[in-house]
Amino acid sequence: MLLGRSLLPKLIQNGHQVxxxxxxxxxxxxxxRIGVTPVKADAMDRDAVLNAFRQI
Structure with missing residues (x-):
């Protein structure tokens, strides 16, 4: 989350749903706390990622 930690607040401030x-x-x-919706899935598990996208 190194990249995301600085990028996420900027996306939220610009009105994006993240x-x-x-x-x-x-x-x-x-x-x-910063307005991001967490979605639990292992990025290396194809089925879990597809299921996570379906939840959004």
């Missing part, structure tokens, strides 16, 4: 793919709950508090 979702973030996460593997666990560790960063959910931060994401929700």
């Amino acid at each position: 979702f973030a793919l996460t593997r666990g709950n560790r960063s959910n508090t931060f994401l929700k």
